[in-house]
Amino acid sequence: MLNQISLFAENKKGALRCITSVLAQAHINIYTMLANDSAEFGIIRLIVTDPDKALKALQDAGYQCRLDKVLAIDMSDAPGTLDGILSNLQEANVSIDYLYISYNRQTSTPVAVFKTSEPETETFLRGKGYILLNSI
Incomplete structure (x- = not known):
């Protein structure tokens, strides 16, 4: 986080x-x-x-x-990537307080930054294979 x-x-x-x-x-x-x-x-x-x-x-x-x-997910720069993340979160019944897109300076890829109050979200996303960042 x-x-x-x-x-x-x-x-x-x-x-x-x-x-x-x-x-x-x-x-x-x-x-x-x-x-x-x-x-x-x-x-x-x-x-x-x-x-x-x-x-x-x-x-x-x-x-x-x-x-x-906040959680930061490294994303591929392809159509539908954010939709896939949000779909997984919706299926897991995770509520998102807010979300914005940033940029990973090391990989030159977009990053979805979001806030949720549900503590199990980080473990869930890692289990789905997403790369969560500790810095951007």
Whole structure:
């Protein structure tokens, strides 16, 4: 499983830059960043080189954030790959809280990153032959 930082940020001009500045000053590289907005606040999800150090830097800068465990499945870059993963998860009655696609820098392949509250999902996916990543 990967550690992902989830944080709340005010929905205003320059908000993302403030976050990236905190991480740049702490010498933390961002592997994946997903920003979702709402009327006043957005949820930013980050996978970074040093999640514990990033969490502390962001909290010290006044951000409300936490570490979440997420699963990352290395995928082939072919039509239907994500559909196959989701089909297996549906058959196993696994509920997905959210999902986004990232990129594996080592293999140059897409990665499905998702959050679920069901602890047996990782074991199930490995049993199905999926490659789960500890870094991307």
